Amino acid sequence: MTEGLPMAFPAEGLPARVRIHEVGPRDGLQNEQTVVPAEVKAEFIRRLAGAGLRTIEATSFVHPKWVPQLADAERLFPAVSDLADREGDAAVRLPVLVPNERGLDRALALGAREIAVFGSATESFARANLNRTVDEALAMFEPVVARAKEAGAGVRGYLSMCFGDPWEGPVPVEQVVGVCRRLIDLGCDELSLGDTIGVATPGHVTALLTALNEAGIPTGRLAVHFHDTYGQALANTLAALRHGVTTVDSSAGGLGGCPYAKSATGNLATEDLVWMLHGLGIDTGVDLGRLTATSVWMAGRLGRPSPSRTVRALAPRATAPAQDSPASHKEQ
Amino acid sequence: MTEGLPMAFPAEGLPARVRIHEVGPRDGLQNEQTVVPAEVKAEFIRRLAGAGLRTIEATSFVHPKWVPQLADAERLFPAVSDLADREGDAAVRLPVLVPNERGLDRALALGAREIAVFGSATESFARANLNRTVDEALAMFEPVVARAKEAGAGVRGYLSMCFGDPWEGPVPVEQVVGVCRRLIDLGCDELSLGDTIGVATPGHVTALLTALNEAGIPTGRLAVHFHDTYGQALANTLAALRHGVTTVDSSAGGLGGCPYAKSATGNLATEDLVWMLHGLGIDTGVDLGRLTATSVWMAGRLGRPSPSRTVRALAPRATAPAQDSPASHKEQ
Numbered sequence: 010m011t012e013g014l015p016m017a018f019p020a021e022g023l024p025a026r027v028r029i030h031e032v033g034p035r036d037g038l039q040n041e042q043t044v045v046p047a048e049v050k051a052e053f054i055r056r057l058a059g060a061g062l063r064t065i066e067a068t069s070f071v072h073p074k075w076v077p078q079l080a081d082a083e084r085l086f087p088a089v090s091d092l093a094d095r096e097g098d099a100a101v102r103l104p105v106l107v108p109n110e111r112g113l114d115r116a117l118a119l120g121a122r123e124i125a126v127f128g129s130a131t132e133s134f135a136r137a138n139l140n141r142t143v144d145e146a147l148a149m150f151e152p153v154v155a156r157a158k159e160a161g162a163g164v165r166g167y168l169s170m171c172f173g174d175p176w177e178g179p180v181p182v183e184q185v186v187g188v189c190r191r192l193i194d195l196g197c198d199e200l201s202l203g204d205t206i207g208v209a210t211p212g213h214v215t216a217l218l219t220a221l222n223e224a225g226i227p228t229g230r231l232a233v234h235f236h237d238t239y240g241q242a243l244a245n246t247l248a249a250l251r252h253g254v255t256t257v258d259s260s261a262g263g264l265g266g267c268p269y270a271k272s273a274t275g276n277l278a279t280e281d282l283v284w285m286l287h288g289l290g291i292d293t294g295v296d297l298g299r300l301t302a303t304s305v306w307m308a309g310r311l312g313r314p315s316p317s318r319t320v321r322a323l324a325p326r327a328t329a330p331a332q333d334s335p336a337s338h339k340e341q
Numbered sequence: 342m343t344e345g346l347p348m349a350f351p352a353e354g355l356p357a358r359v360r361i362h363e364v365g366p367r368d369g370l371q372n373e374q375t376v377v378p379a380e381v382k383a384e385f386i387r388r389l390a391g392a393g394l395r396t397i398e399a400t401s402f403v404h405p406k407w408v409p410q411l412a413d414a415e416r417l418f419p420a421v422s423d424l425a426d427r428e429g430d431a432a433v434r435l436p437v438l439v440p441n442e443r444g445l446d447r448a449l450a451l452g453a454r455e456i457a458v459f460g461s462a463t464e465s466f467a468r469a470n471l472n473r474t475v476d477e478a479l480a481m482f483e484p485v486v487a488r489a490k491e492a493g494a495g496v497r498g499y500l501s502m503c504f505g506d507p508w509e510g511p512v513p514v515e516q517v518v519g520v521c522r523r524l525i526d527l528g529c530d531e532l533s534l535g536d537t538i539g540v541a542t543p544g545h546v547t548a549l550l551t552a553l554n555e556a557g558i559p560t561g562r563l564a565v566h567f568h569d570t571y572g573q574a575l576a577n578t579l580a581a582l583r584h585g586v587t588t589v590d591s592s593a594g595g596l597g598g599c600p601y602a603k604s605a606t607g608n609l610a611t612e613d614l615v616w617m618l619h620g621l622g623i624d625t626g627v628d629l630g631r632l633t634a635t636s637v638w639m640a641g642r643l644g645r646p647s648p649s650r651t652v653r654a655l656a657p658r659a660t661a662p663a664q665d666s667p668a669s670h671k672e673q
Contacts, residue, residue, distance in 0.1 A: 013511045014510060015540055178344055210617050239616045241613070281572035284571045288545060290544065322571055
């Protein structure tokens with residue numbers, strides 16, 4: 010019996026509203042074994058929008074050879090881009106990843122209004138993920154960010170390995186701050202701080218956010234992107250909220266991870282995040298029942314259960330139709 | 342590469358040390374399908390002590406018919422009770438559950454020095470778990486607590502369903518405070534606040550702890566017992582630490598749950614807890630590598646992987662011998 014749960018107990022010093030940056034269709038599906046057809050991805054994005062999500066990372070314009078799962082970007086994006094044209098609160102932001110100018114050209118040609126570049130706080134991961142040094146990656150992003158801004162597009166900078174690295178171990182805070190500063194100087198509107206291997210703990214999160222503020226980067230331009238490899242993602246999110254962060258990345262049903270990072274076992278599940286936020290009385294605009302039903306549906310397409318604890322707990326009732334069915338009106 | 346991880350970043354306002362109340366051998370195994378032989382349980386407890394845990398709930402003196410998994414209490418307890426006789430910091434507290442005077446007699450006869458009674462904040466669960474009303478359960482505990490205290494034994498009072506109930510839904514804070522007050526008045530030294538179905542969120546935790554303080558129950562007498570059904574256990578623990586709680590219940594490898602509570606999917610894993618606490622610079626006395634190796638060993642006995650995320654992340658290296666093996670000195 011979960012009606013009325015979680016009970017809402019607002020806590021002092023937390024934001025009234027959080028923007029969830031949903032990464033399931035891109036970061037999540039990118040790391041699934043099953044190749045999902047473009048029409049199923051489009052349906053997934055529409056269902057996520059129907060559940061109230063208003064920022065949904067749609068796809069990635071990397072070279073199709075790099076990430077076969079996302080090779081259908083040219084088919085997928087036009088199939089959902091009308092969501093961005095909706096009026097007012099119904100409009101859905103649909104950011105897409107672009108690694109270079111070629112990717113930017115493809116994204117802009119399809120009408121993308123927000124893009125994201127993806128850097129690394131460590132040399133090891135820059136090499137593994139982009140086959141470049143950190144400096145070379147930033148040099149590659151420079152014209153991408155400049156031209157995106159000229160075209161009026163918003164730019165997010167992802168930064169991986171902000172807390173630990175699978176090859177280098179601990180990552181010093183000042184090293185992360187240095188790369189963040191350079192991404193901001195390139196013109197990124199927002200930075201997403203990635204704990205790609207999930208090793209962060211709440212005090213580390215607070216220390217990094219504080220150091221970024223001291224380097225002149227305001228909290229309003231920072232988002233957090235936690236992985237649940239060691240079960241820490243939600244506790245880390247709580248620390249970030251206490252610091253004033255209001256944009257949190259998560260993946261519906263906990264889809265995804267990172268194929269190039271050893272032992273990365275998946276993003277924070279959007280449902281687990283929403284359970285906590287609603288319990289804290291924080292507005293997200295999300296209908297948890299519809300979101301859970303969407304993840305149950307997607308898990309069915311992938312042929313395996315959702316790794317989200319909340320989805321598994323709520324799944325027995327989430328298999329009911331996402332929309333009112335005639336049966337539910339029988340008693341009226 | 343996890344050497345040096347998690348990095349320790351102490352956060353303001355948190356305790357310097359936390360006592361982990363390990364419930365794996367009792368609460369964990371009680372809810373496993375596989376009946377574990379007494380000698381394996383004793384070995385489990387010794388390995389947990391070897392990993393640095395100093396409070397290990399050993400077993401339960403309920404009627405053997407109620408919980409067949411714990412019907413070997415008379416054989417198990419004497420097989421580990423020497424751990425309580427160790428000197429100084431090496432001494433291990435070995436609390437045991439007792440539901441009634443008959444159970445108390447059995448526990449005291451074997452030399453138990455700490456017992457726990459287990460009440461419910463809700464009528465529905467009191468009926469399901471003890472076949473009694475809340476009042477009748479408290480009346481049953483009254484002579485148990487009084488006689489335990491006379492015998493010089495410490496008494497913990499467990500309270501289930503402190504945040505939500507599978508039949509009743511939301512549980513009002515004042516209802517929980519009322520039952521806590523009565524358990525303290527009976528003479529319980531410590532109360533363990535159970536989120537048996539895992540629905541709590543951090544603000545709810547803070548609200549309950551604050552209300553208990555206002556009712557005259559100091560934080561020093563309160564422990565928290567969170568379940569990870571909705572992935573909230575560690576975030577809730579963080580809220581409790583911020584409130585000053587220094588005793589946290591958890592289960593090695595995330596063993597257990599509650600067979601009488603719908604959708605209860607397991608206790609907070611001790612390893613996930615230790616990862617966070619060590620990351621916060623909080624002393625636990627626990628060697629995470631040895632603890633993980635213990636949970637991997639126990640999972641092998643149970644024939645299934647550990648549900649702890651930290652255990653799964655660290656398992657590839659935890660399958661190495663817990664102690665130095667001759668092979669590891671080959672290069673010397």
